[in-house]
Amino acid sequence: MSIVFKPDETFRGDYSYRNSEAAILRFPFPFPEDRYMYSVNMEPHDGKGPSEAYCHGFDMDEHYIAECRDRAITLERDPGRCQVLPHMMSAQWDTLELLMDRLSIDYPEHFSLNKSGPDFGATWTWINRPLGLEQSFVFGDVATLPCEPFEYITRQAQGDFAICDQREGTLFLDAGMVTSQADWSLDFNVGMNFMEWHGPVPLAHQAGVFERALKYLMMIRLGQPVRRLNWTMTVNPRLDTAPETLPEWGPDRASLMPENIGRKLHLRVELQTLWRLPRSNALLFPLRCYLASLDELVRVPKWGKRLSRVLGTLPPQLVEYKGLTRFLPTALDYLAPFDDGETLSAGTAAGTERLAEPA
Amino acid sequence: MNGSSLQLRVVAAAAISPSLRHLQLASADGASLPPTGAGAHVLFNLPGAGRAHRNAYSLVNAPGSRSRYDIIVRRVAASRGGSAAVHERLQVGDALEAQWPANLFAPIRGARRHLMIAGGIGITPFLSYLQDASVRQTGCELHVCCRETEQGVFAPWLPADAPVSFHWDNEGHRLDIAALLGHQPAGTHLYVCGPSELNASVLNAAAAAGWPDDQVHTEHFGSGSGGEAFEAVLQKSGLSVQVAADESLLEAIERIGVATPCLCRGGACGVCVTTLLEGEAEHRDHFLSQTDQAAGRLIMPCVSRSRGPRLVLDL
Numbered sequence: 159m160s161i162v163f164k165p166d167e168t169f170r171g172d173y174s175y176r177n178s179e180a181a182i183l184r185f186p187f188p189f190p191e192d193r194y195m196y197s198v199n200m201e202p203h204d205g206k207g208p209s210e211a212y213c214h215g216f217d218m219d220e221h222y223i224a225e226c227r228d229r230a231i232t233l234e235r236d237p238g239r240c241q242v243l244p245h246m247m248s249a250q251w252d253t254l255e256l257l258m259d260r261l262s263i264d265y266p267e268h269f270s271l272n273k274s275g276p277d278f279g280a281t282w283t284w285i286n287r288p289l290g291l292e293q294s295f296v297f298g299d300v301a302t303l304p305c306e307p308f309e310y311i312t313r314q315a316q317g318d319f320a321i322c323d324q325r326e327g328t329l330f331l332d333a334g335m336v337t338s339q340a341d342w343s344l345d346f347n348v349g350m351n352f353m354e355w356h357g358p359v360p361l362a363h364q365a366g367v368f369e370r371a372l373k374y375l376m377m378i379r380l381g382q383p384v385r386r387l388n389w390t391m392t393v394n395p396r397l398d399t400a401p402e403t404l405p406e407w408g409p410d411r412a413s414l415m416p417e418n419i420g421r422k423l424h425l426r427v428e429l430q431t432l433w434r435l436p437r438s439n440a441l442l443f444p445l446r447c448y449l450a451s452l453d454e455l456v457r458v459p460k461w462g463k464r465l466s467r468v469l470g471t472l473p474p475q476l477v478e479y480k481g482l483t484r485f486l487p488t489a490l491d492y493l494a495p496f497d498d499g500e501t502l503s504a505g506t507a508a509g510t511e512r513l514a515e516p517a
Numbered sequence: 518m519n520g521s522s523l524q525l526r527v528v529a530a531a532a533i534s535p536s537l538r539h540l541q542l543a544s545a546d547g548a549s550l551p552p553t554g555a556g557a558h559v560l561f562n563l564p565g566a567g568r569a570h571r572n573a574y575s576l577v578n579a580p581g582s583r584s585r586y587d588i589i590v591r592r593v594a595a596s597r598g599g600s601a602a603v604h605e606r607l608q609v610g611d612a613l614e615a616q617w618p619a620n621l622f623a624p625i626r627g628a629r630r631h632l633m634i635a636g637g638i639g640i641t642p643f644l645s646y647l648q649d650a651s652v653r654q655t656g657c658e659l660h661v662c663c664r665e666t667e668q669g670v671f672a673p674w675l676p677a678d679a680p681v682s683f684h685w686d687n688e689g690h691r692l693d694i695a696a697l698l699g700h701q702p703a704g705t706h707l708y709v710c711g712p713s714e715l716n717a718s719v720l721n722a723a724a725a726a727g728w729p730d731d732q733v734h735t736e737h738f739g740s741g742s743g744g745e746a747f748e749a750v751l752q753k754s755g756l757s758v759q760v761a762a763d764e765s766l767l768e769a770i771e772r773i774g775v776a777t778p779c780l781c782r783g784g785a786c787g788v789c790v791t792t793l794l795e796g797e798a799e800h801r802d803h804f805l806s807q808t809d810q811a812a813g814r815l816i817m818p819c820v821s822r823s824r825g826p827r828l829v830l831d832l
Contacts, residue, residue, distance in 0.1 A: 198786045204519060215519075245626035248554070248651060255552075276549055276583040325625050326731040366806075373803040374785030380551055381520045381617040384781070437554040437581050439623035 160267065163288060165223040170231070175395035177454050179513050181220055184210040185450050187458070187506045188387040188427050192467040194476075196361060198371050203385035203431045208507040211429060215260040215383070216315060217446055218268070223288050225316045225338070225397065232337040232398045233313070239400070240309045241348050242321075242333040249321045249333065250308035251278075251298060252435035253442055257311045258284055273297070286314050308333060317429075317446030320344075324376060324439060328352050332440075338397035338447045340390045340426060341481065345402070360475040378441060380434045388445075390480045391489075392426045395449045414485040419492050420453040420517065423485065425465065452489065456496045457513040464502055466493035523550070523559075523615045525586070530609055533589065534670045537638070538604050542586045545612050549583040555649040556622035556642045556736075559586060562614040562763070563602040572599035575641035575736075576618065577674050579648040586618075587674070591638040622710070622736040624652050629704030631657035634692070634719050636711020637667075642736055643710065644674040647681070660684060662692055662715060694722045710736040744799070747823040751775055751832040752794055766818035766828075775832055777818065784820035791816055796828035 167175045177185070186209055203215070211217045233239055242250060262271040262284075270285040278298030285292045291314070295302035303310050312319045312335035321333035329352045336344040347355045352372050359368075378384060392399055393410040414422055426449055433442040456462035469482075470490055477483055503509065529541035544550050553576055560573045574588040590603040607613065622642050624631055631652055633643045643659050646652050658680040661671075665685040675681055684692035698707070707728060709719040716735050723733045743763045749770065750757045760769040767789060770777050780788040784802030793816045800810040802817035809815055816830070 198781070200786060201780045202782070243627075245651075248626065276552070277581055323626060324623070325627070370785045370787075370803050374781060374783050377783055379521075379617060379619055380553075383519065436552040436618075438626065439554050439556075439620045 161218065161220055161222070163223045164220050165227075167221065167224045169224065169228040169395055169397045173394045173396070175221070175224070175449065177450055178220060179457075182450060182454050182457060182513060183508055183511065184219070185455070186211045186387060186427050186429050186448055187455075187461050187464075187508070188389045188425075189464050189468045190504055190506050192464060192502065193471050194468045195473070196359075196367050198367055198374065198386075200371070200374060200384045200386045200432075203383040208505060211448070212385070214264040215431075216257060216264070216317075216444065217429065218261070218265055218316060222316055226289060226314060228397050229313060229335075229337045236402060238345050239337050240312070240335045241344055242306060242308055243323075243349065246308075246321055246323065246333045246438070246440065247300075247306075249323070249435055249438035249440040249442075250306055252438050252440070253319070253321065254307040254311040255297070256433060256435070256442065257315055258282070261315075289314060309335065315444075317444050320443040320445070321435070322352075322375075322441040322443055324441060326351075327376075328372060329375060329441060331355055336400075339400055339445075340388075340392070340428065340447075341399050341401060341404075343401045358479070360479050361473065375432060375441060378432055378434050380436055383431055383433045385429060385431045388428045388430055390426050391482055392424045392449065393422055393485070395424055395451070397447060397449075411481070411484050414488055416488055416491060419485065419488050420456075421451055423489055423492075424449045424451050425455060452492055453517060456493070457516065458508045458510060459496070459514060460502055460509045462493060462496035463498070463500070466490065466497040469493065520551075521617055523617060525613050525615055527607055527609050527611045527613070528585070530607060533673075534667060536592045537589055537670060538592070539587065539589050540603065540607065542588070542613075542615075543584065550586060551617055552581045552583050553586075553618040553645075554620055555580050555624050555645040555652060557618045557620040557645065558622075558642075559588070559618050560616040561599075563599045564606055564611075564613070572603075575622075575645070577641050577644040580645055589638065589641055589644075589671075589674075622708070622734065624649065624708070625706045625732075625734070626651065628655060628706035628732075630702060630706070631655060632697075632701055632705050632707045633657065633659040634694070634697075634707070634709045634711070634715070635659065635661045635663075636709075636715035637663050639709075639711035639715070639736070640671055641710075643708070644671060646708075647676055647679045648674070653679075658682070660692055660697065662711065665690070694719055695726065698722055698726045698728065704732075706732045706734065708734045708736075744822045747825070748827045749823075750795075750827065750829045752829055753832055760822070765820065766816075766822060770818060770830075770832065777832065779819055782819045784817050787817070789817055789819050791818055792831035794829040794831055797824040798822070798828065799824045 169175055205213055258271045262269040268287050272283045274281045280297050282297050283294045318338050319335045320331055322329035323332040331347050331350050334344040356368050396407055399407050429446040431444050435442055524545040525542040526545045528543045531539050533539050558573045558575045576586050577589055578587040590600050592604045593600045624646055635643050640661050660682050662684045668683045684690055709716050746762045747760050749760050754775050758769045758773045760766050778788050780786040787804040793814055798816040799822045801820040
């Protein structure tokens with residue numbers, strides 16, 4: 159299906175970002191049940207799933223051009239949002255190859271990749287039509303690209319990317335391109351190990367979630383990527399909710415009123431995938447961010463009802479950790495009229511191909 | 518670019534010594550192979566007399582190759598049949614199945630220096646290390662303990678300027694492990710791959726010299742999901758299935774059409790947890806607590822197997 163891009167929409171300032179009806183229906187809604195708790199909710203990322211968002215290795219949608227521009231703005235203001243430790247060069251080329259191969263195969267109308275050969279030393283030509291880029295370079299030779307390979311390719315992809323080096327029986331966050339994060343800092347976390355960077359998460363440590371997850375992640379095999387969803391809520395459709403820019407977006411939490419919460423409060427879902435990289439043996443960890451406002455979500459009746467129930471039963475520690483405390487009652491008041499209490503089927507699929515009329 | 522099994526074809530085969538055979542493999546349909554890194558291995562299904570054997574061999578080709586995989590196999594006298602299959606049965610043009618490459622012995626990219634010690638055929642993972650540009654740039658040396666006559670056997674895979682020393686069991690030629698470890702700069706990572714006695718003596722020498730555990734590495738292959746065959750009785754379904762050596766309990770249950778919820782298929786998520794009614798499980802999962810594993814009432818069929826000939830499950 160061809161993508162109609164929305165090149166002029168914004169994720170800051172006037173926040174003109176909106177989802178089309180098709181984009182709402184493909185939203186990766188994260189709640190299969192009426193209650194939410196942390197779990198090791200990982201499954202194979204195998205081209206199948208309850209919405210089209212799961213069907214490619216790296217999902218691309220109508221927001222692609224606008225998101226790449228927003229990333230460029232954030233990097234211009236703070237180049238430290240992209241950091242790569244020196245021992246990760248092999249993982250950088252692995253990432254470039256994986257993204258270029260996948261995007262050119264999955265979206266041939268938008269990307270082309272021609273190779274004189276598959277190995278280091280071959281000349282590759284990359285064409286990115288939506289961004290109007292063409293680049294010939296020598297695979298394996300940094301000097302032939304305008305910047306290092308990880309930055310080069312992740313400037314042309316939606317979502318954040320981290321690369322974890324695997325050693326000492328754990329994973330180290332040794333590279334990242336992070337401009338659409340849910341309030342965490344690459345500059346603070348870079349170089350940390352898995353338990354260190356998950357230190358602040360409440361409840362899950364006691365449940366042993368991280369020990370199990372780490373063992374599982376370290377066994378992820380080449381050719382068998384996995385995925386999970388994570389979520390939070392963001393006021394305004396803002397990608398850059400970093401601690402570094404908190405003064406710019408933090409006060410927005412106080413701006414929510416009953417009359418504007420449907421338009422301003424967004425469910426923020428990260429489709430997180432994990433890929434074993436072939437040469438470096440590192441793990442690539444893309445965090446693809448999706449935003450949908452409450453107004454948009456309730457147009458899928460099942461999602462409006464389920465979101466009302468999940469938020470209404472969320473453990474208080476999670477309400478606090480996800481930063482929802484101030485506006486949660488207002489959100490629940492907004493959602494309550496959409497929930498008639500009917501029993502909902504398990505699973506996250508929209509269960510409809512037609513949206514309810516906008517409120 | 519997703520996948521788990523590879524269809525390969527033997528494109529070259531040659532004896533490089535009385536007990537070593539080199540095989541070169543390409544994709545059966547001519548497509549590109551998945552690239553690999555230094556230290557990677559591939560698990561092969563080798564044709565045997567009556568049954569297939571699953572053996573893992575390190576790749577000795579240069580890292581990143583997408584056209585060929587190379588392995589070197591020593592004929593093992595007490596072979597379960599895999600190395601005999603490579604030496605006696607596989608010929609140029611033969612097809613064989615393998616799993617996608619995996620790597621449980623990758624070089625540590627942040628190391629200040631790489632020190633490698635190999636015993637005999639244990640040199641194979643280090644042949645790929647020495648063809649890795651970043652390992653070479655970092656600084657490295659390889660010490661090989663082998664028969665005096667085998668010194669030249671691996672030359673085709675060793676870069677001409679590779680820092681390699683050979684040692685053998687003769688006065689003046691034995692490797693003095695303690696002396697070697699004693700003069701390494703801080704930040705050096707030590708890798709050993711060889712017979713268990715060599716591995717043990719290197720590990721002991723490193724421990725005695727105060728090397729941090731995180732800087733000492735030995736090659737070991739994962740247990741995978743295979744093992745001894747056994748019978749699984751599904752009580753509720755009134756069915757029984759023979760779990761083959763090279764399939765998981767979960768795969769066997771699925772093969773006879775019994776629906777089992779599952780998610781990660783790697784022993785972590787807990788979705789496929791099943792009540793065990795009789796028999797003793799060999800637990801390989803990361804999900805059950807040690808207490809649960811010891812109690813013996815639950816099993817994760819995606820990875821765990823049976824210690825005995827029979828398990829009875831509440832399925």
